[in-house]
Amino acid sequence: MTVTDTAAELVARSNRLGADPRNTNYAGGNTSAKGTATDPVTQQPVDLVWVKGSGGDLGTLTAAGLAVLRQDRLNALVDVYPGVEREDEMVAAFDYCLHGKGGAAPSIDTAMHGLVDAPHVDHLHPDSGIALATAADGEKLTAECFGGRVVWVPWRRPGFQLGLDIAQVKRDNPQAIGVILGGHGITAWGDTSAECEANSLEIIRTAERFLAERGKAEPFGAVVPGFEALPTEQRRQRAAALAPVIRGLASTGNPQVGHFNDDDVVLEFTAREKLAELAALGTSCPDHFLRTKVRPLVLDLPPAAPLEEAVTRLKELHLQYREDYAAYYDRHAEPDSPPMRGADPAVVLVPGVGMFSFGKDKQTARVAGEFYVNAINVMRGAEAVSSYAPIDEREKFRIEYWALEEAKLQRMPKPKPLATRIAFVTGGGSGIGKAIAHRLAAEGACVVVADLDTAAAEAVAKEIGGPDQAIAVGADVSSEAAVAAAFEQAVLAFGGVDLVVNNAGLSISKPLLETTEKDWDLQHDVMAKGSFLVSRAAAKVLIDQAIGGDIVYISSKNAVFAGPNNVAYGAAKADQAHQVRLLAAELGGHGIRVNGVNPDGVVRGSGIFAKGWGAQRAAVYGVPESELGAFYAQRTLLKREVLPEHVAAAVFALAGGDLSHTTGLHVPVDAGVAAAFLR
Template identity: 75%
Template sequence: MTNPTVTALVERSRRLGADPRNTNYAGGNTSAKGTETDPVTGQDVELLWVKGSGGDLGTLTAGGLAVLRLDRLRALVDVYPGVEREDEMVAAFDYCLHGKGGAAPSIDTAMHGLVDAAHVDHLHPDSGIAIATAADGPALTEKIFGGKVVWVPWRRPGFQLGLDIAEIKAANPDAIGTVLGGHGITAWGDTAEEAERHSLWIIETAAEHIATHGRPAPFGPALDGYGALPAAERRAKAAALAPHLRAVASQDRPQVGHFTDTDVVLDFLAAENHPALAALGTSCPDHFLRTKVKPLVVDLPATASVEEIVDRLPALHEAYRTDYTAYYERGAAEARSRGEEPPAMRGADPAIVLVPGVGMFSYGADKQTARVAGEFYVNAINVMRGAEALSTYRPIDEAEKFRIEYWALEEAKLQRKPRPKPLATRIAFVTGAASGIGRAIAERLAAEGACVVVADLDLEKSRAVASEINTANGSTDVAIGVAADVADEAAVQAALAEAVLAFGGVDIVVNNAGLSLSKSLFDTTEADWDLQHDVMAKGSFLVSKNAARVLVDQRLGGDIIYISSKNSVFAGPNNIAYSATKADQAHQVRLLAAELGEHGIKVNGINPDGVVRGSGIFASGWGANRAKTYGIPEEDLGAFYAQRTLLKREVLPEHIANAAFALCTADFSHTTGLHVPVDAGVTQAFLR
């Protein structure tokens, strides 16, 4: 039976975490103290349930709680070696666990265990951090909250901060919480309801005070030429810039991107003080661990052309990398002066790029990380607005940021992350992906870690497949569905624009869209011929041409794969239009491999035999026509194709997907211009 204290804690946590005004994604933690029967002694034991390391309040479950013996946790005070060695206390939490202990205890566990209150909330609300980062934060805390909320000077999260807050609560019996300088808020209560009520009162009171007493233009006056472009124009400009910006963010290691053009971002970039405020960087540890200490800001107006911005990027990028490297070296030197050896620099590229009039591009090792980094910078803008409205924004200093960014405990957390999947950080654009071979390829690439754009003529079906891929991979950030008429260049360009705005760019292009008309020479009309070639020969050309521009601009290499056919080299009856266009596709592979190799782009093809099961082409009448040609029942077509092969095996969509995946891996890093037969052995289609 679930402990009612745990049930109330989870419910409270999810309510608080569901509202972004209360805390950011995976930010903050909550706790409750209570009793359970010790299964060994049969006696009641006091326990602390607290959100574990890495969890998210909005989606918290009982399994995400760390469970500790309260007597043992409080006994750590007697062996605490002092602030210089407080990191050692995290390992000591393991000796306080009850039973299996649940989730791993976080660095904030001491705050919850040492504060003498049954229920404690630690949150990162924008309104609370605005007070916490104001130059006169202590005075504002007294003015806004009176003695109900007490100011705590900045201290890095850890055991000592827990002792500080416990002492403050003991010395201020009427207080309901604290403002943690540069960081966030903590509140408490005798019941779960009271703790939640106190947390919300602090958040709402701060927000109301900022709204009522804050300056109307905290970021300064509007800058001429820096206002937001019209929606369609800015998104078109963002799509054109995205590959170039991904190159900037991926010099050290490939990154996935996310685009945000909310009013919060656009209004900030339109104001006079945005360059100076951006240069100060973020403050709350959760913010800058995701966004880096500061963004790269394009110092050109919204009226600047794409070409002007692209020309300016190399100098801006070099300056950013130089600045970040100097920040690292200063922090590392200070760490060494304390006898510490910091982790190696993790990279000097920006995680956030701001473009006036257009919006914000955020980057990470996967789509969710990139999206969340953008959300955190929106939080940071809100914090700056609140602090500047009442006072002057003053984040924690550079040295403290470095100590957290390159904290040994943070490095250990990164090292515990699971090894990335083979296609992590890669973005695949698959045409004809709502069924058959295309769908199988999209599903396989997603399962191997890629972000996938399911492109199909039928938008409803492409979105449905993308939704199923997301469900299968446990995330809404894996796949999107887009409409793509590959025979229409404007439609191709629009589909690719959606792809780069969703994921930052494209790395893998699979030309799979197709149809087939099984007719003899004399029955094949000019319209049949044109339709067949428009979709497959022309369509593959248009997709490759426009996608290659993205691949070249990203400077990350890439893969273009053509799903051709054994019919590109095998001459069969009643198949003139289809086989001729497959031969066209096959030679496009060779031509593009020769042209794009200098950019590190590999171009390869796959030649399947007839794929009957799951095929949209066969289901649309092609199967019936081919069966008639061979004089067999349609339901026997797959077996018929299998028996004419050397291996006597039927070719299925997943077999084509296997080959597509293999061609994208490092195992084929030196292979281009290749056609891979996936036909179970058709001697007439052997490549010579």
């Protein structure tokens, strides 16, 4: 088999295993294959091991994500290994074992793959395997489940010594196809890639059957009366009301993006007698608690409790959580431990409603929730056949504040200016709104693309990158109910809102005597009333979050410039312009900044101009519609046409952080229209 074939076969096996959540969690586990290649220097055969590198995910692994190391040099490390107290030094030594350019950075689990005497090795985190690994009598249950075919390995932190331990177990048990790693996961091996994969699946499926056949019916205890799940619509409304409050609490130390999960597995767990007891024990598998923190925050009220009472209690529990986390850090920190990274919860459980999880971006928040679902499944399995007994708190701290983990965090790229911020852009399906949505996403924000044309909004959200970066909501901004529904979708998707852009608009160009009451009402309903409704809904969320925020109005130079045949549009824009001043004055005490952008006519890419406004304005000025943009440019001081991206740049300038002390401002983006100078 060629080098290319070996790597391709490994990637294919990894993708198959990683595609099924029963086999391993997102970004969890690693796989490897051994083979022979020709050394390009000596032209002699050299034994190599290909192993999934640090980071990445088995389900989406490519050849570029593999580390390639020399087997002889990995074996030689055994003779210089300084012992478990200094095993972290071996990770740096892996770099000296790389072959050629080496591929991806070697992971902490490289020793497990390189030292185990098998051509193919899989290390996975299946819920069923971890359930046995975290059962109080896991060693006994492993023997009952597998006989001698799978061997128990007591808990040891991932590293070089664990690789040596597993290698020794394999030598001592030639009949074994793999091991259960206490508190952690499974490892399997095989002489061929197909055999290794089959052995991994045998361990996982056998454990699943064992738990199902031997397990008791209600491992989490009985349902607590009053803690059952609310009906779907009522549950979603309650979640939307709580989400900004919870996100604000979770962002006390560092700003966070949120994710909401009300799947049956979550609702069933939070309704049961053992909720508080099991949640307090925390998760066990290192992949789990590195993302979920040592334990979740659990609201101890029934879902029917008054909202105000629930909010008050959440704030009390959050203060207690922070104190408890700081005490946990102080109990275990050593002089060389990294500083505490933040004392806020990553997971909040609300009985009858669901789970809120948090992270530095949407994907991280979503994955944290997925990991806690894995943890629930693990607890269910362990409690079904025994009792759940995760690794102890000291071991959790050693991994959470591991120097190697800290070094990995320090290597992360610097966050973009709008990272962790959630933007809500009205009229985001085309023109200026589309450009704003793209720019804010490019600067790191999660974006809610709101538009009356839902299909257009969906197209923009898809262009931006999908639900971890952007979602689409249909929204008629002139409808109070529609605006409320749009914000509910936003806070359930991302946890809250930080930056709201009032951009939705339309234009009707008519002389005064031809402007109908319907024309007037339509212009004011969409822009004046619509901006008011959106800003009011936004302010509620922003105030509940208590972490400040931005509201930006896309007004117009017509708010201050009196042009012909434009009374309804110009008056509505003037209304918007004064809303900026009024709301800046009112909301400043909450740390909410309100500013505006006054563009000149934006012709190219504009949905408004394409729907008749362009033809109307061209007729007013006596120029062909195709030359309207050039006409506007020639009447400016800079002689430049204003494009959607220029308006988007102004929005970013206002919200990007450099103007943190600016509110009540209108920024002209008109290439210099002297008659529209602000006074």
